[in-house]
Amino acid sequence: xARHARKRPAGKRLTELSDGQADVRRxxxxxxxxxxxxxxxVAAAHWPALHARALGIDDDEYFRGNPLVRNPSWESAGQFxxxxxxxxxxxxxxxxxxxxSLMLDVAAGATPDNLVPFHRTSLILHVLNTLGVMLxxxxxxxxxxxxxxxxxxxxxxxxxxxxxxxxxxxxxxxxAFFALACLILYVLYARKRRTWLYLGVAATYVLALMAxxxxxxxxxxxxxxxxxxxxxxxxxxxLEKVPLLALGAASAAITVASQSAKLHADAPRDLGRAVLIxxxxxxxxxxxxxxxxxxxxxxPIPHPMGLSHPMVLAGVIGTALLLILLAxxxxxxxxxxxxxxxxxxxxxxxxxxxxxxxxxxxDKFAYLPAVGLLMVLAHYLGRLWGRSPxxxxxxxxxxxxxxAAAALVAGCFWQTRRxxxxxxxxxxxxxxxxxxxxxxxxxxxxxxxxxxxxxxRLEAEAAQAAAAGSLPDARNxxxxxxxxxxxxxxxxxxxxxxxxxxxxxxxxxxxxxxxxLAEVKAAQLRTAxxxxxxxxxxxxxxxxxxxxxRLFEQAVEARPDNVSxxxxxxxxxxxxxxxxRAVEYFTKxxxxxxxxxxxxxxxxxIMEHRGRYREAAAHYRAALRTxxxxxxxxxxxxxxxRAHPELAADGP
Numbered sequence: 001x002a003r004h005a006r007k008r009p010a011g012k013r014l015t016e017l018s019d020g021q022a023d024v025r026r027x028x029x030x031x032x033x034x035x036x037x038x039x040x041x042v043a044a045a046h047w048p049a050l051h052a053r054a055l056g057i058d059d060d061e062y063f064r065g066n067p068l069v070r071n072p073s074w075e076s077a078g079q080f081x082x083x084x085x086x087x088x089x090x091x092x093x094x095x096x097x098x099x100x101s102l103m104l105d106v107a108a109g110a111t112p113d114n115l116v117p118f119h120r121t122s123l124i125l126h127v128l129n130t131l132g133v134m135l136x137x138x139x140x141x142x143x144x145x146x147x148x149x150x151x152x153x154x155x156x157x158x159x160x161x162x163x164x165x166x167x168x169x170x171x172x173x174x175x176a177f178f179a180l181a182c183l184i185l186y187v188l189y190a191r192k193r194r195t196w197l198y199l200g201v202a203a204t205y206v207l208a209l210m211a212x213x214x215x216x217x218x219x220x221x222x223x224x225x226x227x228x229x230x231x232x233x234x235x236x237x238x239l240e241k242v243p244l245l246a247l248g249a250a251s252a253a254i255t256v257a258s259q260s261a262k263l264h265a266d267a268p269r270d271l272g273r274a275v276l277i278x279x280x281x282x283x284x285x286x287x288x289x290x291x292x293x294x295x296x297x298x299x300p301i302p303h304p305m306g307l308s309h310p311m312v313l314a315g316v317i318g319t320a321l322l323l324i325l326l327a328x329x330x331x332x333x334x335x336x337x338x339x340x341x342x343x344x345x346x347x348x349x350x351x352x353x354x355x356x357x358x359x360x361x362x363d364k365f366a367y368l369p370a371v372g373l374l375m376v377l378a379h380y381l382g383r384l385w386g387r388s389p390x391x392x393x394x395x396x397x398x399x400x401x402x403x404a405a406a407a408l409v410a411g412c413f414w415q416t417r418r419x420x421x422x423x424x425x426x427x428x429x430x431x432x433x434x435x436x437x438x439x440x441x442x443x444x445x446x447x448x449x450x451x452x453x454x455x456x457r458l459e460a461e462a463a464q465a466a467a468a469g470s471l472p473d474a475r476n477x478x479x480x481x482x483x484x485x486x487x488x489x490x491x492x493x494x495x496x497x498x499x500x501x502x503x504x505x506x507x508x509x510x511x512x513x514x515x516x517l518a519e520v521k522a523a524q525l526r527t528a529x530x531x532x533x534x535x536x537x538x539x540x541x542x543x544x545x546x547x548x549x550r551l552f553e554q555a556v557e558a559r560p561d562n563v564s565x566x567x568x569x570x571x572x573x574x575x576x577x578x579x580x581r582a583v584e585y586f587t588k589x590x591x592x593x594x595x596x597x598x599x600x601x602x603x604x605x606i607m608e609h610r611g612r613y614r615e616a617a618a619h620y621r622a623a624l625r626t627x628x629x630x631x632x633x634x635x636x637x638x639x640x641x642r643a644h645p646e647l648a649a650d651g652p
Contacts, residue, residue: 037152053426055450061168063168067625069102072104119165130151149401174211178208209251214350343369381401489513507555514547548568595626597633604616620640
């Protein structure tokens with residue numbers, strides 16, 4: 001006799017369906033509420049970043065000295081997109097979305113005196129990335145509170161600080177945003193098998209690459225997620241990644257080609273050194289995540305890079321123990337090993353094996369890779385949290401987990417605020433970095449540059465005070481400017497002594513300062529009356545100018561494409577009345593960088609002096625396109641157009 005399935009009463013089925021729908025609605029509301037709380041807390045933790053005035057290590061290149069970013073237009077955006085292999089306005093890899101994003105902030109009102117639009121966009125992106133981490137962890141493990149707690153720890157962690165006030169690191173936030181979208185879409189694709197989801201995975205991967213090419217390993221991360229926690233690894237999963245791997249290979253080839261001339265001198269030159277760097281960083285990053293003290297934007301490469309250095313030795317021993325523990329853990333679970341592999345693969349492009357940088361590590365490099373470790377934390381926190389009991393009251397272990405999480409979040413919140421205080425002004429930020437790396441040539445040079453810039457500001461204020469008849473204020477400002485110049489000279493000298501010959505920036509900056517001081521001495525010479533004072537000023541001016549020329553020539557000898565050295569050699573020749581030699585140097589500078597405003601301005605002066613007014617106006621206009629607010633150039637152009645109205649037809 002055939003057996004018939006017993007039908008459940010319709011009322012009971014409707015009740016079960018209603019309960020299921022109610023549970024879904026409850027989860028959605030809980031997720032939305034958790035997202036709102038996360039957004040508020042993360043924004044509050046990083047709120048001081050909105051008013052940070054410090055400039056990061058390469059912010060001059062990404063913003064202040066970047067003519068395309070400073071002049072928002074469709075033409076600038078098109079150039080960012082077209083210049084794939086060798087971007088002209090920033091010495092780096094292909095990152096058009098990052099550059100366009102910064103350009104849009106300038107269009108929204110960002111200026112050197114108003115960095116708020118940059119920081120506002122970056123803070124919004126960081127909040128969205130925090131919510132993306134929560135959504136990803138929820139989709140993977142189905143535990144709202146575990147996902148929310150782990151994402152909150154990510155959002156307020158001090159290691160995420162520098163991505164917000166550091167203008168040039170917009171690329172890290174943008175790349176992470178698209179990478180997280182890629183991971184989320186892939187989890188949905190793995191469960192629903194919809195073509196449009198796969199196309200979304202590919203599209204967000206391409207966008208992540210266009211923001212920052214360190215997103216290249218994403219297809220490998222997807223394969224690792226197939227193994228755990230998705231547990232769907234099979235040949236089809238590998239075949240799905242082939243188109244993505246092809247895109248990644250193309251991006252990697254472009255990146256290596258564009259960076260080949262910029263490999264740092266401290267790049268690993270043998271397998272043993274590369275292994276030591278990897279071992280150091282494998283332990284360094286988790287250590288900083290667990291104990292985020294003494295954070296800085298410049299962690300110098302250990303010297304010597306060998307087992308005699310305590311941090312390198314600790315890295316080797318720690319890596320060996322970690323690998324043993326991960327291998328043993330595979331007998332019971334895939335989670336720790338795969339989570340660590342996701343972290344390692346994601347951070348590998350920036351781990352230091354390929355020397356694109358002069359640091360051993362950087363907080364920003366761990367921003368997205370941390371997701372691998374967060375997956376492991378969310379997995380075990382979800383199991384520890386347990387399922388919601390039938391009682392409305394939380395279980396004791398849930399209370400314990402909540403209190404521990406609150407304490408960790410509070411500690412991270414406090415440490416984040418402390419670190420953000422270092423970003424309130426540029427000189428303070430560099431003093432903080434130099435305190436942690438006292439022999440880093442780049443930091444010494446950059447600190448000298450900003451101290452010198454402050455000296456120029458004080459010198460200008462002294463001139464204004466003198467013109468207004470306030471002699472005490474003028475003397476005070478002059479003394480402060482002289483002190484800034486002395487400090488800058490010392491910092492440049494230290495940077496030169498600590499640097500290798502191919503690092504020419506401190507030589508150029510020292511030469512520029514010496515040339516400026518030589519011109520100041522020459523100006524004082526014109527008003528001096530005492531014979532001894534005249535001899536002293538003439539000797540000092542000649543000696544300073546001669547050394548400046550030697551420094552510029554050394555820089556050009558080491559780096560023939562150094563625009564600043566070429567331009568300054570032209571400026572010295574122009575000051576000495578040798579226009580022909582000055583034109584030669586300025587022309588060479590513009591061949592290297594067609595946007596160099598100072599070279600254009602100087603050529604404009606020479607062409608005007610020679611009576612070639614149309615060429616002079618063209619150079620002034622080119623200089624103003626790069627530096628729209630340069631009053632001295634604008635006044636020269638306006639005077640030239642008044643004297644020769646026919647030139648106005650060539651342009652504004």
